[in-house]
Amino acid sequence: MSNKEGKLTESEKLKKSTDSSVIHLKQAKKRLINWGVVVGVFLFILLISLYFISPYRLANNISVSGSEEVYDQVILDSSGLTSGDSIWEEYLNKRKIEEKIVQDNPQVAQAELSLSGIQDFVIKIEEYKTVAYLASDNTYKKILENGNILEEAVPRINAHQPILTGFEEGRPLELMIDEYEQVDEEVQMLISQIDYLQHDRNDMLLSVFMNDGNEVLVPIPVFAERLNYYHQMKAAVDNTTGLFDLEAGAYFIPFTSDNEDDPEEIEGFE
Template sequence: MDKIIDIEDRIPTLRERRKKRTNRKFTLLLVIFLLTLLGLLYFQSPYSHVQKIVVIGADLASSDDYIEQSGIQNGQSMWEVRTSNSEKQLQKNEWIQDVRVKRSGFTSVTIVVKEWKKSAYIQSESGYDIVLENGSVFQSDQTIAPLDAPLLSDFENQKITMRMVKELAKVKGEVLSMISQIESTPSEVDPYRIRLFMNDGNEVRAVISSFADKMNYYPSIIAQIGKTEKGVIDIEVGSFFQTYLDVYNPQAKEEEIEETPE
C-alpha cells in the first residue's frame, strides 16, 4: 500500500522550489539589465568611436588624402566603419596595387596601402608626372627635374610606353639610377628605337625589345671603355662604342665591345 504524504509536509519543499525559480528569474533579469546598461554606456563613451586612423605605405598620396577617400572619420562609431566599402573606394585609384582596411583594437583603424612602384617620370605642363609599373601616370606637383628615376620624353604611343615601362621593371637598380633620360626615336623600320642619356655623360642607343637584357651589362661595358672617353654606345644589335667626335666623323671606325657579365 502506497504511503500517504501529508500536504503540510510538502509545503516547505514547494516553497523552496518556488523561491529558487524566482531567484533564477531575478538573476537573469539582473544580468540582462546590467548588460543593457553596459552596452548603453559603451556606445555613449569614447571607447566605441574611432579615435585614431593610421595609414601605412603612403608615398604618392598623403595619409590625409587616403583617410578622406576611405570615408572614415575620427569620432565615427566603430560599428559604422565598413572596411570593405573603404577598400573599394581606395582601389578606384589607378596608382594603388592593393589596400587593406582593418580595425585595430577598440578605437583605431589601420589603412595599409601598397602603391605601384615608380618606373619613370614624364614631363607635363605642370611639372613632372610619375609613370608607374602598371603604365598609369600619377599627376605630381613636382617641378624640379627628378633624380630617382629616368625621364621619358617623346613617348606618344601608349603601347610603346607600356613596353618601355615593363622593360624598366627588369633593369637592375644600380643601372636604373645611372639613366637620366630616355627618348623615343622611332623609325619606319623599328618604332621601338630609343636613345638614353646617362648620368655619366654617355649616350646609349637601343631598342625596347632587348633593352633590359643589354642594359644590365652597362657597368661592364663602360669599364672596358674607360672613364675618360665619352660617346655613343649602340646596343641595338651588338655593342659598339664611338666617341662623340667620331660620331660626326664619317671615317670613324666602330670599336666592338665584348658583352661580359659582371
C-alpha cells in the same frame, strides 16, 4: 491487511515523496535559469545602452600607415572619416571606405581600415611605387610601376629615377618598365633620360642618355639584357665618350669622330 502489504505501502509513500522533492528541485532550478537569462539579457541591454550614450562609441584618432608618397591628409580626406564619427557605423562600412580610397588615389594599390584599441582607426595602405617621370610641358608626371601615368604635374623629381619622353600609357611603356626593373641597380643609377624614338625602322627603339655623358641606342625588348653589359662595353672602348649602338649587335661611335657612318664594332658583344 498483512504486514507485507503495509511495508509495500510505506515504500510507495517514500517513493512518491522522493519523486515530489526531485520535481520541486527541477522546477526551482528551471526558475533560477530563467531568472538568470532574464537578468543576463537585461544587463547586456543596459551595457549596450550605456555604451551608445557614452563617448566611447565615437572615434577619437584616425591615422594612416604605409604611406610614402601619397600624403596622409589625402588618404584621410578620401576616407571621409573624422573624429567624433560613430565607430561601429563607420566600421560596418569599411569595405566602401577602402574602395573609395583606392578609387580616389591611383597611386594607392590597396587600403585596409582597422580598429586600434577602443576608439582609434588605422588606415593601412600599399602604394604603387614611382619608377620614372614623364617630361611634359616643362613639368614632370609620375610613372607608376603598374604603367599608369598620374595626371598631376610635380615640380620636383627624385634624381634617382629616370626621365622619360615620348611615352604614353600602353604596352610599350609597360614593357619598358618591366625591362628597366631587370637592369642592375648600379647601371640604373647611371641612366638619366630615356627617349622613346618610335622610329619608322624600329618602333621599339630607345635613345638612352647616361649620367657619364654617353648615349645608348637600344630596342625595348632587349633593354635589360644589353644595358647590363654597359660597364664592360665602356671598358672595351677605353671609357671613351660616345654613342653605343646596340640595336643590332654592339657598335660604338666616339663623339669626337668625324665619320659617324663607320661605327666601331665592340668585340665580344653581339
